[in-house]
Amino acid sequence: MQNFQFANPTQIIFGKGQIEQLTAKIPVGSKVFILYGGGSAQKTGLLGTVKDTLKGYQVGEFGGIEPNPTYETLMKAVEIIRKENYDFLLAVGGGSVIDGTKFIAAAVPYLQGDPWEIVRDWLDVKSALPFGVVLTLPATGSEMNDGAVITRKEIQAKLPFMSKAVFPRFSILDPIYTYTLPxxxxxxxxxxxxxxxxxxxxxxxxxxxxxxxxxxxxxxxxxxxxxxxxxxxxxxxxxxxxxxxxxxxxxxxxxxxxxxxxxxxxxxxxxxxxxxxxxxxxxxxxxxxxxxxxxxxxxxxxxxxxxxxxxxxxxxxxxxxxxxxxxxxxxxxxxxxxxxxxxxxxxxxxxxxxxxxxxxxxxxxxxxxxxxxxxxxxxxxxxxxx
Amino acid sequence: MQNFQFANPTQIIFGKGQIEQLTAKIPVGSKVFILYGGGSAQKTGLLGTVKDTLKGYQVGEFGGIEPNPTYETLMKAVEIIRKENYDFLLAVGGGSVIDGTKFIAAAVPYLQGDPWEIVRDWLDVKSALPFGVVLTLPATGSEMNDGAVITRKEIQAKLPFMSKAVFPRFSILDPIYTYTLPxxxxxxxxxxxxxxxxxxxxxxxxxxxxxxxxxxxxxxxxxxxxxxxxxxxxxxxxxxxxxxxxxxxxxxxxxxxxxxxxxxxxxxxxxxxxxxxxxxxxxxxxxxxxxxxxxxxxxxxxxxxxxxxxxxxxxxxxxxxxxxxxxxxxxxxxxxxxxxxxxxxxxxxxxxxxxxxxxxxxxxxxxxxxxxxxxxxxxxxxxxxx
The missing domain is CATH 1.20.1090.10 (Dehydroquinate synthase-like - alpha domain)
Incomplete structure (x- = not known):
């Protein structure tokens, strides 16, 4: 066996109805920014449930993170978060939304240059905004790891990055959310x-x-x-x-x-x-x-x-x-x-x-x-x- | 499948020679208290290696934690730690030493009563001293969980307790340490x-x-x-x-x-x-x-x-x-x-x-x-x- 180091601090909250745990997991007083994809989270009503659950928090949102999330889209969210000082992110979606959220979490405090450097140079960033996940699509495993794959359209690049700073704090996995998947x-x-x-x-x-x-x-x-x-x-x-x-x-x-x-x-x-x-x-x-x-x-x-x-x-x-x-x-x-x-x-x-x-x-x-x-x-x- | 929550933040550092990672894992300036068992850690030279590695830290030690570690023995360590203000514990041994260290970690800041209450009443203690592990005996799994079993001789009790506060921060698992086991x-x-x-x-x-x-x-x-x-x-x-x-x-x-x-x-x-x-x-x-x-x-x-x-x-x-x-x-x-x-x-x-x-x-x-x-x-x- 090869030598290794292994640690995975993400808390998994698994099962029917576990969305009710959401507020117990986000620090009181957080300014929460919800990120989601192409609209299915809206259509199924999940986004509404999440927002209802988060009553009592200041909440903002950003939709439209595409499959194979792009730097171009994600940087728009980064700008809003920086300007409005959100301090906790919540990804509602599948691997693309979660990967995108990881990039955003690392990019927001990365002020020393263009956040694309995080991906291009495989930077092991030391700080990132904390975030949680409400998973809708089981596939990529992004809800329980510290990796993400980001696409930059203008240079036809789709590249991975990893950093311990982007492990989700928690991920809510309710199998019922997958019933409506195509x-x-x-x-x-x-x-x-x-x-x-x-x-x-x-x-x-x-x-x-x-x-x-x-x-x-x-x-x-x-x-x-x-x-x-x-x-x-x-x-x-x-x-x-x-x-x-x-x-x-x-x-x-x-x-x-x-x-x-x-x-x-x-x-x-x-x-x-x-x-x-x-x-x-x-x-x-x-x-x-x-x-x-x-x-x-x-x-x-x-x-x-x-x-x-x-x-x-x-x-x-x-x-x-x-x-x-x-x-x-x-x-x-x-x-x-x-x-x-x-x-x-x-x-x-x-x-x-x-x-x-x-x-x-x-x-x-x-x-x-x-x-x-x-x-x-x-x-x-x-x-x-x- | 039943609903569940799962999280395990312990960092596993696995393999030959991984003891060299020790100082990277203990915060600089810590006052480290080493805990061990009946003497095999001394005999095999591991204790010496650990102490050599920890040059640069203030270090104290306590040996003699027995198999089925007892409240009676562990409270002696608690007293020393309280008096001398050690702030990081290091268990060098197998399940008994680690279980004992978990109890000690939880008992030191437990000032509101007799720490036996933690075991007797299954208290989910919220604070404990941080600690790491150098494992010598694979068996109990204590190096990667938040449970411990403590014996109190005078009342013939051997009882478990659990608390998220007593997950080891890290555990070093070097299979070579098991070569000398009986x-x-x-x-x-x-x-x-x-x-x-x-x-x-x-x-x-x-x-x-x-x-x-x-x-x-x-x-x-x-x-x-x-x-x-x-x-x-x-x-x-x-x-x-x-x-x-x-x-x-x-x-x-x-x-x-x-x-x-x-x-x-x-x-x-x-x-x-x-x-x-x-x-x-x-x-x-x-x-x-x-x-x-x-x-x-x-x-x-x-x-x-x-x-x-x-x-x-x-x-x-x-x-x-x-x-x-x-x-x-x-x-x-x-x-x-x-x-x-x-x-x-x-x-x-x-x-x-x-x-x-x-x-x-x-x-x-x-x-x-x-x-x-x-x-x-x-x-x-x-x-x-x-």
Missing amino acids: TKQISNGVVDSFIHVMEQYLTYPAEGKVQDRFSEGLLLTLIEEGPKALQEKENYDVRANLMWVASLALNGLIGSGVPQDWATHMIGHEITVLYGLDHAQTLAIVLPSLLEVMKEEKQAKLLQYGERVWNLPKDMSVEEKATAAIERTRNFFETMGVKTRLADYGLGQDVIEPIIANLEAHGMVELGEKGLVTPAIVRSILSKSL | TKQISNGVVDSFIHVMEQYLTYPAEGKVQDRFSEGLLLTLIEEGPKALQEKENYDVRANLMWVASLALNGLIGSGVPQDWATHMIGHEITVLYGLDHAQTLAIVLPSLLEVMKEEKQAKLLQYGERVWNLPKDMSVEEKATAAIERTRNFFETMGVKTRLADYGLGQDVIEPIIANLEAHGMVELGEKGLVTPAIVRSILSKSL
């Missing part, structure tokens, strides 16, 4: 969670036995509950399990002490920024082909994954088993309604070089757990994804 | 961890799918690595896995959102306080018999446990499978070198009523996940444990 968002969320686990699991053996078992447990739960979530929109326990899986898939725990990959994510980010595909769609396109291309390097873990997660017969040959494990993965994404080929999204051969050029522009030329995913390898991966 | 402590630690998981897992189905998978992952790892740890004293990865399992077995995660039992622990505490057996020995005596007596109530989870953890054939009858699962459990404890019968420790029929009387005196008359473990049931359990 099917596509459930599909995307399951695939996103699945691939978060795979990035931390499907590398090479490192004697992280608990980490492996936990990862496998998350994958098995997604495989069991994911398809049910598409059929049964109001099955509380199914939604509850998916919601908790999504948080645990990317809260730092399963990745502690083991190698991590993340090449799929980095390639996927470029596809989104260039061609506008959903985050989960890009991951579903890249991962199966990446596993195919890296089959030798990842062989030991592919076999373990095939046996423990897909229950493949022990007597299959190594080659058969690795191939079957990858096939099952691709089929699972397709079963969840997320297509796994570039062609499914109207993209062809001609997108490959621009994606690689973007990766190179962002310095991402040695990706993966061993830095073996070079531009040439990305070319093979994308060719297999056509 | 075999008995490794055996006890593995059994203790195993039963911590079982108390949160082997109840009734509650649609906590991830919690179940995580619990099963911890149990499988203990079964795989436990026996190796007895043979290979300096196998780093084996020790690393056991150390991380022990922390995860009782850090609040696997018990969130699911029913919990803890009857085995409550009965076990009385056996320790009356007859001086090691904590893990008492658990190994009680659990298999408890599962036997509660077989009907726990049937669904016993079958799941048998299949997923012990890999019992699907075609066994329900009765056979439940019985086999319990038998495997008992055999595992025996394989680990922890005997599972009262007679193995020279105890007979005559201990049963005193144990029950003690439970009744402590108000523990409806134990277990459904409150079904009454004194009459405890009598059956202990009769089966003879």
